[in-house]
Amino acid sequence: xxxxxxxxxxxxxxxxxxxxxxxxxxxxxxxxxxxxxxxxxxxxxxxxxxxxxxxxxxxxxxxxxxxxxxxxxxxxxxxxxxxxxxxxxxxxxxxxxxxxxxxxxxxxxxxxxxxxxxxxxxxxxxxxxxxxxxxxxxxxxxxxxxxxxxxxxxxxxxxxxxxxxxxxxxxxxxxxxxxxxxxxxxxxxxxxxxxxxxxxxxxxxxxxxxxxxxxxxxxxxxxxxxxxxxxxxxxxxxxxxxxxxxxxxxxxxxxxxxxxxxxxxxxxxxxxxxxxxxxxxxxxxxxxxxxxxxxxxxxxxxxxxxxxxxxxxxxxxxxxxxxxx
Amino acid sequence: xxxxxxxxxxxxxxxxxxxxxxxxxxxxxxxxxxxxxxxxxxxxxxxxxxxxxxxxxxxxxxxxxxxxxxxxxxxxxxxxxxxxxxxxxxxxxxxxxxxxxxxxxxxxxxxxxxxxxxxxxxxxxxxxxxxxxxxxxxxxxxxxxxxxxxxxxxxxxxxxxxxxxxxxxxxxxxxxxxxxxxxxxxxxxxxxxxxxxxxxxxxxxxxxxxxxxxxxxxxxxxxxxxxxxxxxxxxxxxxxxxxxxxxxxxxxxxxxxxxxxxxxxxxxxxxxxxxxxxxxxxxxxxxxxxxxxxxxxxxxxxxxxxxxxxxxxxxxxxxxxx
Amino acid sequence: xxxxxxxxxxxxxxxxxxxxxxxxxxxxxxxxxxxxxxxxxxxxxxxxxxxxxxxxxxxxxxxxxxxxxxxxxxxxxxxxxxxxxxxxxxxxxxxxxxxxxxxxxxxxxxxxxxxxxxxxxxxxxxxxxxxxxxxxxxxxxxxxxxxxxxxxxxxxxxxxxxxxxxxxxxxxxxxxxxxxxxxxxxxxxxxxxxxxxxxxxxxxxxxxxxxxxxxxxxxxxxxxxxxxxxxxxxxxxxxxxxxxxxxxxxxxxxxxxxxxxxxxxxxxxxxxxxxxxxxxxxxxxxxxxxxxxxxxxxxxxxxxxxxxxxxxxxxxxxxx
Numbered sequence: 001x002x003x004x005x006x007x008x009x010x011x012x013x014x015x016x017x018x019x020x021x022x023x024x025x026x027x028x029x030x031x032x033x034x035x036x037x038x039x040x041x042x043x044x045x046x047x048x049x050x051x052x053x054x055x056x057x058x059x060x061x062x063x064x065x066x067x068x069x070x071x072x073x074x075x076x077x078x079x080x081x082x083x084x085x086x087x088x089x090x091x092x093x094x095x096x097x098x099x100x101x102x103x104x105x106x107x108x109x110x111x112x113x114x115x116x117x118x119x120x121x122x123x124x125x126x127x128x129x130x131x132x133x134x135x136x137x138x139x140x141x142x143x144x145x146x147x148x149x150x151x152x153x154x155x156x157x158x159x160x161x162x163x164x165x166x167x168x169x170x171x172x173x174x175x176x177x178x179x180x181x182x183x184x185x186x187x188x189x190x191x192x193x194x195x196x197x198x199x200x201x202x203x204x205x206x207x208x209x210x211x212x213x214x215x216x217x218x219x220x221x222x223x224x225x226x227x228x229x230x231x232x233x234x235x236x237x238x239x240x241x242x243x244x245x246x247x248x249x250x251x252x253x254x255x256x257x258x259x260x261x262x263x264x265x266x267x268x269x270x271x272x273x274x275x276x277x278x279x280x281x282x283x284x285x286x287x288x289x290x291x292x293x294x295x296x297x298x299x300x301x302x303x304x305x306x307x308x309x310x311x312x313x314x315x316x317x318x319x320x321x322x323x324x325x
Numbered sequence: 326x327x328x329x330x331x332x333x334x335x336x337x338x339x340x341x342x343x344x345x346x347x348x349x350x351x352x353x354x355x356x357x358x359x360x361x362x363x364x365x366x367x368x369x370x371x372x373x374x375x376x377x378x379x380x381x382x383x384x385x386x387x388x389x390x391x392x393x394x395x396x397x398x399x400x401x402x403x404x405x406x407x408x409x410x411x412x413x414x415x416x417x418x419x420x421x422x423x424x425x426x427x428x429x430x431x432x433x434x435x436x437x438x439x440x441x442x443x444x445x446x447x448x449x450x451x452x453x454x455x456x457x458x459x460x461x462x463x464x465x466x467x468x469x470x471x472x473x474x475x476x477x478x479x480x481x482x483x484x485x486x487x488x489x490x491x492x493x494x495x496x497x498x499x500x501x502x503x504x505x506x507x508x509x510x511x512x513x514x515x516x517x518x519x520x521x522x523x524x525x526x527x528x529x530x531x532x533x534x535x536x537x538x539x540x541x542x543x544x545x546x547x548x549x550x551x552x553x554x555x556x557x558x559x560x561x562x563x564x565x566x567x568x569x570x571x572x573x574x575x576x577x578x579x580x581x582x583x584x585x586x587x588x589x590x591x592x593x594x595x596x597x598x599x600x601x602x603x604x605x606x607x608x609x610x611x612x613x614x615x616x617x618x619x620x621x622x623x624x625x626x627x628x629x630x631x632x633x634x635x636x637x638x639x640x641x642x643x644x645x646x647x
Numbered sequence: 648x649x650x651x652x653x654x655x656x657x658x659x660x661x662x663x664x665x666x667x668x669x670x671x672x673x674x675x676x677x678x679x680x681x682x683x684x685x686x687x688x689x690x691x692x693x694x695x696x697x698x699x700x701x702x703x704x705x706x707x708x709x710x711x712x713x714x715x716x717x718x719x720x721x722x723x724x725x726x727x728x729x730x731x732x733x734x735x736x737x738x739x740x741x742x743x744x745x746x747x748x749x750x751x752x753x754x755x756x757x758x759x760x761x762x763x764x765x766x767x768x769x770x771x772x773x774x775x776x777x778x779x780x781x782x783x784x785x786x787x788x789x790x791x792x793x794x795x796x797x798x799x800x801x802x803x804x805x806x807x808x809x810x811x812x813x814x815x816x817x818x819x820x821x822x823x824x825x826x827x828x829x830x831x832x833x834x835x836x837x838x839x840x841x842x843x844x845x846x847x848x849x850x851x852x853x854x855x856x857x858x859x860x861x862x863x864x865x866x867x868x869x870x871x872x873x874x875x876x877x878x879x880x881x882x883x884x885x886x887x888x889x890x891x892x893x894x895x896x897x898x899x900x901x902x903x904x905x906x907x908x909x910x911x912x913x914x915x916x917x918x919x920x921x922x923x924x925x926x927x928x929x930x931x932x933x934x935x936x937x938x939x940x941x942x943x944x945x946x947x948x949x950x951x952x953x954x955x956x957x958x959x960x961x962x963x964x965x966x967x
């Protein structure tokens with residue numbers, strides 16, 4: 001293999017990732033179980049109102065779900081189950097956590113995917129154009145709009161879009177319709193507002209980062225060399241400058257992706273009522289359904305770790321000077 | 326040997342910045358004859374590089390602009406050419422080699438990729454043929470294991486190799502004129518000697534004309550046929566190399582020659598020209614050199630000296646010879 | 648010779664520290680950036696609003712059902728009432744009044760008062776939470792860079808773990824479990840948002856560590872603490888200022904988002920809470936959703952402009 005050290009590096013990173021994931025799961029577990037509430041709480045209100053003997057029933061519920069055992073036993077049980085791929089049972093929805101996830105991941109996935117593609121495509125192109133035409137009116141406008149884009153509170157944008165396009169203009173429905181088949185045009189239409197909401201912030205970021213990465217490279221020596229060779233300008237910009245700009249660009253994008261996208265997707269799902277993983281975990285938190293919370297955290301963590309690893313590997317191909325020895 | 330293929334007349338390139346107008350090149354003239362090596366000489370910051378960039382229209386255009394003058398090549402005024410015309414000339418008829426090979430090469434592309442792309446943009450030949458051509462050029466430059474070098478990235482090569490690759494790259498389309506911007510400045514002495522050898526061979530073997538930019542008079546003596554000394558963005562003196570070294574007329578040229586350390590003598594201090602290079606935003610009144618000139622007269626601070634012809638090939642801009 | 652070294656270590660190592668000329672130099676460069684100036688102006692306005700505002704406006708928690716759903720001054724809204732007795736739907740137009748210049752919400756609370764109260768909250772959250780985060784981040788970053796070795800390793804692994812945690816989820820989790828009081832929210836945001844700062848400060852400190860003036864100071868016998876406090880930290884101050892200014896919007900948005908999903912402090916009207924209420928009355932009282940959002944947007948924008956301007960001003964390579 002051309003880069004033999006790469007294989008060792010990947011193995012090291014995977015081990016590292018597992019350790020971090022374990023640490024995070026443990027912390028989440030402890031946090032959730034350390035709280036004063038328990039899954040039995042949602043029954044409490046009803047029970048007290050009907051004058052039943054609360055404590056006995058609570059005990060019974062807790063025994064059923066294994067919540068009366070000491071915490072380290074619960075933890076051990078959970079980890080063992082996890083090892084076997086069993087993510088537990090969701091109290092609030094009465095189904096295995098894995099099934100719950102299976103039913104809902106696709107909604108998050110399509111939202112994030114479409115938003116990312118939209119944002120990346122438009123954002124990078126505008127960023128390149130803006131950098132090449134620095135100091136022109138177009139550049140100023142693009143820069144200003146990118147500031148606006150990253151400053152708009154994501155959830156407010158969603159509400160505003162609903163206000164304008166659904167309530168006042170009636171072009172879209174106010175809530176995401178889950179009965180639509182996934183690969184239909186109607187579904188796409190229903191996703192327009194959510195994608196715009198999530199995508200705008202991402203797009204603005206892409207414009208900014210691409211522009212700054214391109215600007216850093218536009219005045220470098222090899223650009224003059226490329227022009228002196230008689231290469232057409234689009235090759236100079238597209239091949240020489242952009243390839244070098246990719247490195248810092250990818251860095252910042254991946255850095256952002258983990259934090260902003262997941263936070264933003266979370267909020268977008270809540271605003272539009274999209275039943276993705278964000279919405280699920282949100283409901284689970286309010287229902288004290290800890291297996292779901294831990295499971296979603298785990299997924300989020302793994303994705304971030306995976307993205308980081310892929311980025312670091314991509315680096316070595318983008319910049320041949322980088323080695324992980 | 327005697328026909329002029331490139332002639333610059335009153336070239337002026339200014340940079341318009343927030344702090345003022347930088348007159349990097351403020352009236353430079355020179356002629357390049359077929360097969361000869363013309364040296365543009367001067368201290369750093371005197372405008373030599375900008376002159377070279379102006380020839381090919383490579384000056385950074387938002388702040389910089391060629392505001393006056395002509396550069397005639399093949400009955401074409403390069404200053405007035407369209408970008409499309411310029412692109413056909415660059416790399417093919419007039420090529421350029423830059424000072425620092427590490428920053429002149431793209432770090433994320435292989436050397437082979439960069440050499441071949443120049444070939445393929447100008448010559449209609451297949452990939453395989455282009456590759457062979459690139460390989461043979463590298464070998465001609467004295468690059469050992471040319472195949473490996475082609476597949477390497479710039480940072481994996483030594484300074485000398487990079488410079489050779491850069492030179493090879495510029496020669497791929499057999500240009501009529503090669504402009505070399507201080508190719509020996511950023512390298513150490515042994516490599517400097519090797520590179521000078523390469524240029525000497527190039528001169529001997531081909532009809533190619535060379536514009537060699539340097540601040541080092543020793544290099545000029547070794548490789549140049551004619552020299553044009555530039556100070557403060559203007560011509561100061563121009564003559565054949567042997568003449569200018571034996572018989573420098575301008576005090577600046579004389580000063581430069583004196584600065585060359587003589588290895589056969591032991592001295593306590595090295596001679597240097599007192600003072601600093603002028604600030605191109607605020608050039609001194611009159612002759613730009615007068616604050617540092619040991620022979621300055623009153624008229625030197627008032628009026629710019631005209632160009633005076635001393636002999637057939639020797640011209641000077643100095644009030645001393647009026 | 649020793650005096651020269653001492654002099655050099657002192658002068659070179661403390662760029663902003665009480666150096667008035669430098670401060671005015673950076674101020675000049677910032678001033679030229681029009682967007683940054685707008686940012687400063689708006690922030691000052693906001694501070695004014697937050698400090699003086701509550702004394703000039705009504706009580707934001709005062710409920711008055713008679714006056715509910717009033718539109719802002721100059722706007723009109725349609726109020727429909729269903730009369731059970733007559734089985735009729737009457738629609739009347741109501742106009743905004745100067746008494747409630749920004750209108751009222753569905754419970755008759757004055758919008759202007761609530762916005763002002765929200766300004767206070769956002770500023771407090773922004774400043775305090777960012778302060779906490781920057782403090783922790785700087786300490787960890789500098790220590791990590793300076794101590795090196797296994798201390799660096801441990802601290803960075805810890806930072807990695809905190810960084811990988813989905814930030815917002817963590818926030819929601821903690822606030823939900825331990826209760827949504829404002830003080831607690833501020834604390835939690837500060838305690839979870841330091842990771843980026845730590846990383847940046849650490850890398851800057853690492854590069855500073857090998858610079859001549861630090862080596863000079865140590866050669867003169869300066870103790871570790873002295874080197875850190877009098878040489879390293881003053882040099883990262885400009886970086887800290889930029890990071891702080893650019894972190895404040897994120898913090899303010901985090902609090903607003905928490906309030907929006909219902910985990911805000913219900914006793915304090917913050918912009919996020921108002922927005923959440925407004926979300927449900929978009930057709931009857933759209934201004935309840937629009938006003939806090941605009942304020943949030945402008946606040947974040949102002950800090951972003953300012954932070955960007957400061958970053959350019961401090962960067963020696965950019966020509967301002």
